[in-house]
Amino acid sequence: MTYRIGELAKLTDLSEHTLRFYEKEGLLVPKRNVSNVRVYSEDDRLWAEFIVHMKGTGMSLEDLKKYKDLRESDSDNYEELVAILIRHKENVEAKMAEYQHNLDLMNKKIAMYEQYMDGQGEKDLYDRFVKEKRTQN
Amino acid sequence: MTYRIGELAKLTDLSEHTLRFYEKEGLLVPKRNVSNVRVYSEDDRLWAEFIVHMKGTGMSLEDLKKYKDLRESDSDNYEELVAILIRHKENVEAKMAEYQHNLDLMNKKIAMYEQYMDGQGEKDLYDRFVKEKRTQN
DNA sequence: CTACACCTTAGAGCCGACTCTAGGTCAAGG
DNA sequence: CCTTGACCTAGAGTCGGCTCTAAGGTGTAG
Structure with a gap:
C-alpha cells in the first residue's frame, strides 16, 4: 500500500x-x-x-529529525534512541505534573467564582486586590 | 510591597x-x-x-488579555470568566489525556528497544519496515 | 481532445511570542 | 564630577512551524 x-x-x-x-x-x-x-x-x-x-x-521537529537520523544511521545506536525517548517521556511527565497543579488552581478559582455568584462567598484575595485598585483609581 | x-x-x-x-x-x-x-x-x-x-x-496571551479585560470591565461578568476558565480547564484535561496516551506508546517503544538490546526480543513492526527498506536501497 | 483533479516547484508571507539593539535618562556611591 | 547600573523608548529581528502563491506538469474520464 x-x-x-x-x-x-x-x-x-x-x-x-x-x-x-x-x-x-x-x-x-x-x-x-x-x-x-x-x-x-x-x-x-x-x-x-x-x-x-x-x-x-511537544517534541520539536528538530529533535524528531535527530531521532530519525540516529535510527537510520548504520551504527545501531539503540541506547541513544532509548535515551531520547526516555528524556522526552520525562519531559512529558513533568509537563503533566505542572498541568495537574494548574488544573487544581483553576478548579479552586472556578469554585470561588461559583460560590461568589451564589452570594455565599467572597472572591479570592487576588480579585479583592483588583477591586480595591479599581475603586482607588 | x-x-x-x-x-x-x-x-x-x-x-x-x-x-x-x-x-x-x-x-x-x-x-x-x-x-x-x-x-x-x-x-x-x-x-x-x-x-x-x-x-x-497553553493559554494564549490573546485569551489572557480577554480574560483580563472581562475581569476589569464594570459589567461583573463572572459567568463569562468562569466559562473561560472551564473551557481552558477542559482543554488542559484533553491535552493530559492525549499526553497519557502518548506516554503509553513511548513506554511500549522503550520496552521494545530494551528487550531488543538484551537480545531477547524483536524490534517492533515499524523498525523492521525501516530495516527492510534500508537493505533494499 | 479537453476538462478536471491532483500533483510539482521556489520562494514569500504569516503568526505568536518573544528577543534584542541603539541610544537616552536618572540616582547613588567613590 | 563621574561612573555604574538599572531603567527608559521605538522599532527591528528571530524563531518554529507552518501556510500560501504563482505558474506550470500529469493523467484519466467523457
Missing part, C-alpha cells in the same frame, strides 16, 4: 503543505514515481503518525 | 523584555513613578504569576 500526498494528508491530519515542508526539513522524505509524484510507503505513514504523536506532546 | 521591573522579572522568571512586551500588549500594565519607572504592585505580581501558570498550560 502506498499513498500520494493528498491521501496521506487526510490520514494524518497534516496538510499537504506541511508534508512538503517536512520533506524540505528532511523529516519525512518519500520516494517519487516516474512522474516525480511523491509516493509514501506504509512505513512513511507509520513514521508520519509517530511524528504527529511526538510533536503532539 | 511594590516591585521594579528587574525584581518582578526575577520573581516570575519572565525577562524584563517580556514584561515590557506584555505591557505593550496590554496584558500587564504597571503604574509609573515620578521618574517614569514601572512600579508593579502586589496584585500585578499575582496577575503575572497567574499569566505564567495559564500560559504554561
Whole structure:
C-alpha cells in the first residue's frame, strides 16, 4: 500500500503543505514515481503518525529529525534512541505534573467564582486586590 | 510591597523584555513613578504569576488579555470568566489525556528497544519496515 | 481532445511570542 | 564630577512551524 500526498494528508491530519515542508526539513522524505509524484510507503505513514504523536506532546521537529537520523544511521545506536525517548517521556511527565497543579488552581478559582455568584462567598484575595485598585483609581 | 521591573522579572522568571512586551500588549500594565519607572504592585505580581501558570498550560496571551479585560470591565461578568476558565480547564484535561496516551506508546517503544538490546526480543513492526527498506536501497 | 483533479516547484508571507539593539535618562556611591 | 547600573523608548529581528502563491506538469474520464 502506498499513498500520494493528498491521501496521506487526510490520514494524518497534516496538510499537504506541511508534508512538503517536512520533506524540505528532511523529516519525512518519500520516494517519487516516474512522474516525480511523491509516493509514501506504509512505513512513511507509520513514521508520519509517530511524528504527529511526538510533536503532539511537544517534541520539536528538530529533535524528531535527530531521532530519525540516529535510527537510520548504520551504527545501531539503540541506547541513544532509548535515551531520547526516555528524556522526552520525562519531559512529558513533568509537563503533566505542572498541568495537574494548574488544573487544581483553576478548579479552586472556578469554585470561588461559583460560590461568589451564589452570594455565599467572597472572591479570592487576588480579585479583592483588583477591586480595591479599581475603586482607588 | 511594590516591585521594579528587574525584581518582578526575577520573581516570575519572565525577562524584563517580556514584561515590557506584555505591557505593550496590554496584558500587564504597571503604574509609573515620578521618574517614569514601572512600579508593579502586589496584585500585578499575582496577575503575572497567574499569566505564567495559564500560559504554561497553553493559554494564549490573546485569551489572557480577554480574560483580563472581562475581569476589569464594570459589567461583573463572572459567568463569562468562569466559562473561560472551564473551557481552558477542559482543554488542559484533553491535552493530559492525549499526553497519557502518548506516554503509553513511548513506554511500549522503550520496552521494545530494551528487550531488543538484551537480545531477547524483536524490534517492533515499524523498525523492521525501516530495516527492510534500508537493505533494499 | 479537453476538462478536471491532483500533483510539482521556489520562494514569500504569516503568526505568536518573544528577543534584542541603539541610544537616552536618572540616582547613588567613590 | 563621574561612573555604574538599572531603567527608559521605538522599532527591528528571530524563531518554529507552518501556510500560501504563482505558474506550470500529469493523467484519466467523457
